[in-house]
Amino acid sequence: MRPLVEPGPDLTPAQRERYSRHLLLPEIGELGQRRLLAARVLVVGAGGLGSPALLYLAAAGVGTIGVVDDDVVEASNLQRQVLHGTGDVGRAKVDSAADAVARLDPAITVVRHRERLTSASAARTVAGYDLVLDGSDTFETRYLVNDALVAAGRPWVWGAVLRFDGHVSVFDPAGATYRDLFPTAPPPGSVPSCGEAGVLGGVCAAVASVMVTEAVKLLTGAGRPLLGRVLVHDALAMTWRELPLRPDPRRTGPEHLPTVTVADLLSRPGAVVVDVREPDERARGLIPGSLTLPLGELLADPAALPDGPVVLHCARGSRSAQALRAVLATGRTDVVHLDGGFAAWCAAGGPVD
Template structure:
């Protein structure tokens, strides 16, 4: 896959020292570390999987980390949720998580979403993130995350644990998704929860470490991601098996959206270009003459764009597709989005302001 995130500013001397072991890796290097620092990753759940994942994302230098969880820390969590300590019992998990990340690296921005994901709230919560790590522990939330991210065009890393077993995969709206792996939820009560069946803490760490490794690979473009593959971990036998996963041809994919390529836009300038990225992304480089309307603002008021024709763009095309769906729902027909986003614009030799 193409890297999810464009590189941010040049590294400082302090950052080169902190991330020196990453800089030694040819597959990451300085450019990859700048991508990590510019990235925005949302973690669903600050529990058994979210706890180690949040720490390793922060340690890797993911610049902005969102955490969504409506729960509080309980004593029974501490056996596996290593983000939290005894003094955090009774605190909101998002607050405990933010403090833990700050102790590790105060330069990392943590966005706290102290709420439960619902059909109404999820599109707002996921907006603006490049990647999502789903460590939720209910089928309801997993299917919700799947459906919202397919609609938003955002890739995600999924993990699940129970007893001594774990599963990990990478999903993308254009490829296999969670509904290809599990088309329908099991009957209520047929699958026990961790609270009913138990889970070994080390299994959470093993699965979460794979999830973070996949996140780093997706952000930097290193290696081969787990797209179309599911890893199955059996800690008792200490084995990892790989299962192939293909999109179900009966599944309805995301609708076709009108696009323009970077080459077409360069050859025929004239449309108003609207940048839906975040301010820090735009500060690192922008299409000259483009108008800045962040995604959250477009979603809040899809009818508020300049008169057309309009070309929407983000970093890679996922957020602009989400914005485009909202705008098209108002009845406008003179709006498209830039295929491949700002990354494609730069690759095509487009000027950068």
């Protein structure tokens, strides 16, 4: 591929010293380093993959780094999220990330996006960047990143880890994308999260280092990127395998479901809000006045929804989207779902019972 970024100004003497090992590489050299310094790269997630990726991007001299994360640092993160320290527990991850990058190189600009990507914000958030590294940990976010970058016509780097395994690839709208690898999301609860199944910290570092290597190659035009290939890492066997990935000719593009934002919902006093979460989730907080109809019950009988305008919601939007598909299949046209779910409602300061 051609380099994604045009070179910036000539290097200063201090930059020549800092990046001297890059300058010795013919595939990068001074011109490539100037491209890196002029680049704008967005990292989705400052967790297990985003932590080492952010450090190595900054060390490589990527001039502007955006970081998207709405979470705070927890003690259980420190086993693998090397960007953060004990003193950062309770802080916003984007703030901890910015401080860590500043300690490494104060000349790097860090743009903090303390938010969770939604269908309403994804396109806007990725628009200002040359390249995106997706280290998110939910299928919902990965599809959002995929669809936003397909629409923007730009490549991106994806990585994922679980237990002792990792996957890395580079997607491009002109070739294979994440939807070719995973056409549909698995049923809720069928794939455990790292919080449920665990993950070895070193696997995060191994996968993140490949992601950053691919990013540097894409930005500078060096080497052959992982386009049309998925790298699979098995740390227990200490193997790396390469699987081919081709575009699915049946792929029809991103799905568009009728969606409302929190602001929309607050301005719809006549809509009935139906919560498709499980009862134990509602016990931890709910939207005032909402009705409960767990996803399993709704899928078994979509006609159980009340008449009139209905807004479905779950924790973050994936289950309500699944419920909405089933309802729309019955011919209903007055049902939508809440973008970002209950998490978005809370983040926007909506009242909670």
